[in-house]
Amino acid sequence: MSVPTQAPAAVEPRLATEQLTLNMGPQHPSTHGVLRCVLTIDGEIVRHVVPHIGYLHSSCEKMMESRTYDQILPLLDRFDYLAANFYSLCAARAVEQLLGLEVPPRARWLRTLVCELNRIASHLVWLGTFALDLGATTVFLYAFRDREYILDLMEDLCGARLTYNYFRIGGVSADLPEHFAEQARWFVDYFPERLVEIDRILTGNRIFLARTKGVGAISAEQAIDWGLSGPMLRACGVDFDLRRAHPYEAYGHVDFDVITRSAGDVLARYEVRMDEMRECLKIIAQVLDKLPEGDIRTAPTGRLRPQGETYSRVESPRGELGMYVVAQGEATPYRWKVRAPSFCNLAPLNVMAEGCLVADLVAILGSVDIVLGDVDR
Amino acid sequence: MEQALQQWLANHGLPQVVYDWGKMLLVAAVIAIGFVSLTALWLIYLERKVSGHIQDRLGPMRAGPKGLLQTVYDAIKLLLKEDIIPRQADRLLFTLAPLAVVTIAVIVFVTMPFGRKLIPADLNLGIVFMVAFSSVTVLGILVAGWSSNNKWSLLGGLRSGAQMLSYEIPMGLAILTVVMATGSFRISDIIAAQQNHWNLWRFPVLGLVAFLVYLTAAVAEVNRLPFDIPEAESELVAGFHTEYTGMKFALFFLSEYTNTFVVCAIAATLFLGGWGLPFGAALAEHWPSLKPLIESVPLSVVVFFAKTYALILLVMWVRWTYPRLRVDQLMRFGWKFLIPIGFGNLILMGIAMVLTQ
Numbered sequence: 001m002s003v004p005t006q007a008p009a010a011v012e013p014r015l016a017t018e019q020l021t022l023n024m025g026p027q028h029p030s031t032h033g034v035l036r037c038v039l040t041i042d043g044e045i046v047r048h049v050v051p052h053i054g055y056l057h058s059s060c061e062k063m064m065e066s067r068t069y070d071q072i073l074p075l076l077d078r079f080d081y082l083a084a085n086f087y088s089l090c091a092a093r094a095v096e097q098l099l100g101l102e103v104p105p106r107a108r109w110l111r112t113l114v115c116e117l118n119r120i121a122s123h124l125v126w127l128g129t130f131a132l133d134l135g136a137t138t139v140f141l142y143a144f145r146d147r148e149y150i151l152d153l154m155e156d157l158c159g160a161r162l163t164y165n166y167f168r169i170g171g172v173s174a175d176l177p178e179h180f181a182e183q184a185r186w187f188v189d190y191f192p193e194r195l196v197e198i199d200r201i202l203t204g205n206r207i208f209l210a211r212t213k214g215v216g217a218i219s220a221e222q223a224i225d226w227g228l229s230g231p232m233l234r235a236c237g238v239d240f241d242l243r244r245a246h247p248y249e250a251y252g253h254v255d256f257d258v259i260t261r262s263a264g265d266v267l268a269r270y271e272v273r274m275d276e277m278r279e280c281l282k283i284i285a286q287v288l289d290k291l292p293e294g295d296i297r298t299a300p301t302g303r304l305r306p307q308g309e310t311y312s313r314v315e316s317p318r319g320e321l322g323m324y325v326v327a328q329g330e331a332t333p334y335r336w337k338v339r340a341p342s343f344c345n346l347a348p349l350n351v352m353a354e355g356c357l358v359a360d361l362v363a364i365l366g367s368v369d370i371v372l373g374d375v376d377r
Numbered sequence: 378m379e380q381a382l383q384q385w386l387a388n389h390g391l392p393q394v395v396y397d398w399g400k401m402l403l404v405a406a407v408i409a410i411g412f413v414s415l416t417a418l419w420l421i422y423l424e425r426k427v428s429g430h431i432q433d434r435l436g437p438m439r440a441g442p443k444g445l446l447q448t449v450y451d452a453i454k455l456l457l458k459e460d461i462i463p464r465q466a467d468r469l470l471f472t473l474a475p476l477a478v479v480t481i482a483v484i485v486f487v488t489m490p491f492g493r494k495l496i497p498a499d500l501n502l503g504i505v506f507m508v509a510f511s512s513v514t515v516l517g518i519l520v521a522g523w524s525s526n527n528k529w530s531l532l533g534g535l536r537s538g539a540q541m542l543s544y545e546i547p548m549g550l551a552i553l554t555v556v557m558a559t560g561s562f563r564i565s566d567i568i569a570a571q572q573n574h575w576n577l578w579r580f581p582v583l584g585l586v587a588f589l590v591y592l593t594a595a596v597a598e599v600n601r602l603p604f605d606i607p608e609a610e611s612e613l614v615a616g617f618h619t620e621y622t623g624m625k626f627a628l629f630f631l632s633e634y635t636n637t638f639v640v641c642a643i644a645a646t647l648f649l650g651g652w653g654l655p656f657g658a659a660l661a662e663h664w665p666s667l668k669p670l671i672e673s674v675p676l677s678v679v680v681f682f683a684k685t686y687a688l689i690l691l692v693m694w695v696r697w698t699y700p701r702l703r704v705d706q707l708m709r710f711g712w713k714f715l716i717p718i719g720f721g722n723l724i725l726m727g728i729a730m731v732l733t734q
Contacts, residue, residue: 022528044532044704135602135701141432201698207603208700358532359703 019047022358026055030133030362033372037349037361044357051349056376064336069095069169069304072336077163079338080374083122085115086316088167093248093314094325095169098306104295105250107171112250113287114157114166115314116280117184120191121150122317123273123280130270130366131202134211139202146194149187156180169304171297181288188285195277203274212267216352216364219264226348229341230319231276232368234260235268242315254286266367273369305329318342318369342374405497409483414452417634421448424634424693431697458623463526466620470524475621475628478517482632485510485639490564492652492678503564504552507643508545511598511636515541521629522617533616536704537600543711544597544604550719551591554583554726555647568651572658577648580729586722588648590715595640596692597711599633603699604707637689645684652677 025036034055040048060079064072076091077084089111096103103111128143151161156177158166166173202208218228220236233240241258243251259275261268307329313322319341326335345368353361386396422437422445429436437444462471488503490496500506515538522534556562558579559570567576577584597604618629645651654660654671661668670676702710 020528044536131700135605136699137428138432138697141434145433202700205700207702207706210706211700211703357703357705359701 017042024361030129030365032129032365032370035346035365035370035372035375037365039358039361041358044359046353046356046358046361049350049353049361051346053343053346053372053375056372058377060377061336061338065332065334068331069306069333072333073167073169074163074165077165078373079340079377080316080318080321080342080371081162082125082371083118083317084163085111085118085166086314086321088165089115089249090312090314090316090321090323092167092169094310094312094323095304095306097310097312098308098325098327099169099300099304101170101298101300103171104298105292106175106294107296107298108249109287109291110172110176110296111167112254113184113284113291114154114164114172115249116283116287117150117153118164119317120277120280121147121154123277124150126273126317126366126369127198130363130369133362133366134208136202136205136208139198142194142198142201146191149190153180153183153187156183168297168299170300171295173297175296181291184284184288188281188288191281192278195274199274203270209267211359211363212270212367213265214263215266215356215360216367217263217265218348218352222348222351223264226351227344228319228348229344230315230317231259231269231272232319232345234258235272236264237262242313242320246313248314250287251283253290254283256283266363269367269369303331305331313339316341318371318374319345338377340374340377342368342370342372343377346370346375409486413483413486413635414631416638417631418448418452420634420638420689421451421630423689424696427690427693428697431694452627455623455627460623460625461620463620465526467524467526470520471620472625474517474521474524475625475632476517477520478514478632479628479635481510481513481517482635482639488564489639489642490568490646490651490681492681493672493674495652495674495678496564499563499565502562504556504562504567504643504647507639508549508552511639512541512545514632514636518617521621525617525620527620530617530619533619537617539704540600540604540707540711541598543708544594544715547590547711547715547719548594548598550716550723551587551594552643552647554587554719554723557723557726558584558730564646564651568646568653571650572653575648575650575655580726580733583722583726583729584648586718587726588644590719590722591647592644592688592692594711594715595644596695597707599636599640601637601692602696603702605696605701637692638685641688641692642681642685644688645681649684649688651684652681654680 019040019042022039022041023036024039025031026034031037036052036055038050038052039046058078060075063075067075073088073091076087079087095101124143124147128140128147131137131139131143154164154166155161157180158164158174160166218226218232218236220238223233223236223238228236229240237260239258239260242248243256244258256279259272259279261271306327309324309326311322311324313320315321320339321341322339324335324337324339325333328334349364349368352364356364383393383396387393425447426436426444437447440446440450462468485507487498488496488500488506490499496503518537518541519534522530522532522537525531555567555576558576559567561567561570570576575584577588618626621629654676657671661671
């Protein structure tokens with residue numbers, strides 16, 4: 001079966017045809033929440049697509065201005081609900097930078113551990129929903145089954161399964177529970193087999209390759225111009241990962257590869273994320289081995305009234321998550337700006353989708369891995 | 378009771394023929410609709426269980442023993458739901474479309490070979506009848522897509538029209554290959570010809586190729602994954618039945634599963650020997666005492682259903698394993714791959730038959 005991946009070339013129209021405006025979303029099964037895309041289609045071919053955002057806008061950045069710094073962290077968990085730890089990590093780091101607070105080593109390693117677990121969980125949700133967009137329902141169930149183990153681990157650790165609120169300014173809220181390390185090690189052993197299983201059912205599948213290869217490609221230059229980050233950027237061949245480029249927490253002390261692909265298409269993004277999960281396991285194993293003893297938190301004294309401006313950034317599963325904080329010596333920040341990776345990655349949707357088919361648009365949207373809470377804030 | 382009814386009709390000046398025809402129609406309708414809806418209910422339950430086990434979960438477990446009543450409850454729920462017709466829809470066509478689809482799905486059962494002596498009508502063009510009627514389904518789907526006045530439905534309907542028309546051809550070619558090998562359109566003849574030798578193995582490769590072409594085209598014909606683009610829920614919301622609710626939606630659902638049963642039953646009949654027990658003739662020759670059992674009606678029914686359900690399970694397995702093709706890839710696959718193979722196979726079969734005569 002030879003299935004060309006390119007959309008059919010435009011045929012000279014013999015009939016008078018009209019372009020159709022199609023409203024996709026905000027209630028649509030594969031816009032991953034409440035994204036609304038207005039498509040201009042010519043038959044099945046997408047001529048133009050405009051993403052309309054804001055259906056989940058909750059004015060969170062403004063709310064920060066009336067919260068004390070301690071109150072901000074749990075609120076931030078609600079932004080990117082699939083990777084809550086990264087938001088609170090980024091916020092905690094911003095405040096720590098403002099205060100000049102030194103985080104104890106054990107806390108830094110624990111943060112690394114939890115973030116990598118969270119990254120796998122987030123990638124698994126992406127994998128499931130992306131496969132679902134392509135019609136592979138079984139992968140969705142497999143991904144959610146395995147994510148459950150991570151959620152259980154997180155529940156043991158901090159009592160929550162989605163919005164963890166585990167990180168604190170100056171450290172973390174709790175040390176590892178009794179059997180956490182064993183269970184995490186078990187997961188590190190268990191999970192590679194499941195990835196192989198998914199490879200077998202999806203990665204090598206000819207239909208899957210035909211649906212993803214060469215679809216929604218974007219060049220490295222374009223990716224940089226549009227400010228893409230994370231797997232989207234690395235799939236274009238740009239070797240940039242904040243964990244490697246500007247190591248924070250314990251990332252400077254662990255050994256891992258930055259996964260890149262050169263094609264920049266949907267398949268490349270898929271491969272990058274799949275391999276990243278394997279790298280996460282590597283990091284988790286190393287952290288479990290090298291975890292230093294000691295305090296888990298340097299609690300700041302008195303009321304937090306930092307002063308100054310700072311930018312903190314972490315590598316979230318979706319890309320570079322940044323927070324620009326302006327503090328004026330009061331109990332609440334003056335401005336709390338979030339650079340959300342999903343928002344930036346979604347921006348070039350039209351660049352990627354122009355001229356593709358409606359079905360490709362769904363695949364492209366899936367491969368961007370947007371979380372609407374992260375896009376709209 | 379019967380006599381009273383006849384008497385009552387006679388009293389009102391109606392001839393006996395009204396009673397005879399009425400009785401026949403009633404029995405046929407009850408059997409057809411009863412069988413069809415039970416099959417659909419059972420297949421939906423089966424699909425849920427199969428998908429559940431493929432996906433490492435149990436499927437429905439709460440409603441009734443092992444969740445057996447789940448689809449019954451769902452059917453009741455759909456029956457009780459409000460029947461919404463969108464304001465801008467074409468009311469007449471919108472209502473007729475699901476009826477057309479389900480009627481056609483039921484009509485096909487007229488020539489369904491359930492078992493030895495159990496064909497409702499053994500037409501001399503039986504297989505043509507089945508294929509002809511099952512291909513009218515596309516009309517209902519097109520009408521449904523158009524009359525909903527919804528762009529997603531329209532796209533779904535158009536996709537469906539293109540797809541079903543394209544896959545009709547390879548399907549017809551595969552069936553023609555079998556008909557050529559058998560020399561008859563009559564379903565009982567086709568089954569009888571396979572008494573010793575399934576069509577699947579006829580001229581070893583040719584029969585198998587025809588079977589694969591038929592099955593692939595048939596899966597596309599009933600809009601199942603990986604060919605479910607007319608109702609690709611992640612692209613077109615629900616395709617042509619996006620706007621349908623309640624009973625009308627249930628009718629589409631019913632016809633979909635009925636058609637799945639029909640195409641698998643046709644495949645079992647054409648290629649797997651239908652109701653004939655595998656090696657039945659050889660066994661009967663070896664142990665003559667078993668002959669009445671092998672040729673008995675109940676056994677033939679069991680064999681027919683076993684073969685059909687084996688194919689249905691295969692089709693379900695495929696559905697829960699593969700991703701979905703894109704619309705252009707699907708058309709290309711049909712026209713540039715299946716149709717040439719179907720034609721080539723047909724010609725080779727002709728040559729092989731001439732050479733072996």
